[in-house]
Amino acid sequence: MKLAQQYSRATHSSNLKCDEHHTDTDKLAAVALSGELGTYLFRCKYSNDHTSVKTLHIKWSEIVAKKADNRQWPKHVAAHKVAALSLDYWLNDVCPVCSGKCYEPLTNVPTVLSDTQCKACKGQGKRPLICDQRERDYVGHMVDELNDAAHSAAQNAMRKLASEMDL
Ligand SMILES: [Zn+2]
Numbered sequence: 001m002k003l004a005q006q007y008s009r010a011t012h013s014s015n016l017k018c019d020e021h022h023t024d025t026d027k028l029a030a031v032a033l034s035g036e037l038g039t040y041l042f043r044c045k046y047s048n049d050h051t052s053v054k055t056l057h058i059k060w061s062e063i064v065a066k067k068a069d070n071r072q073w074p075k076h077v078a079a080h081k082v083a084a085l086s087l088d089y090w091l092n093d094v095c096p097v098c099s100g101k102c103y104e105p106l107t108n109v110p111t112v113l114s115d116t117q118c119k120a121c122k123g124q125g126k127r128p129l130i131c132d133q134r135e136r137d138y139v140g141h142m143v144d145e146l147n148d149a150a151h152s153a154a155q156n157a158m159r160k161l162a163s164e165m166d167l
Pocket residue numbers: 095096097098099100101102103118119120121122123124125126
């Protein structure tokens with residue numbers, strides 16, 4: 001996710017106005033313009049803005065509660081729990097064993113990756129989703145929807161950037 005990295009860099013830059021970071025600032029502005037949830041998702045995941053996490057949790061809980069209502073989730077599935085589990089997972093989904101690199105390091109040279117897939121994540125680079133078996137599918141779907149929301153926020157941002165380019 002290149003835009004995500006740019007965003008992360010831009011928000012970490014101490015002087016956003018300086019020329020070196022000019023492009024980053026434009027992308028940052030574009031992301032900021034693209035829908036509320038997307039903005040919060042980017043801010044919390046890619047710029048470590050912990051102050052926004054609480055607001056994101058509240059917003060996401062409201063959205064999931066509406067979805068649960070519309071889709072008539074069974075009574076044993078608590079929407080607020082599914083919202084919290086899916087968001088926590090989405091914000092921190094990297095496999096802790098391989099740090100998302102998907103392969104095990106060489107025994108003698110830890111900085112070089114071997115051809116052996118990481119056993120913990122089976123080469124997926126993501127940590128396992130740990131939750132009640134009965135809630136698992138619901139949490140998984142909400143994680144997918146968070147991914148979709150982040151992708152469409154990125155797409156909107158790119159569309160805005162493209163339309164603002166002088167070509
Ligand atoms: Zn792994």
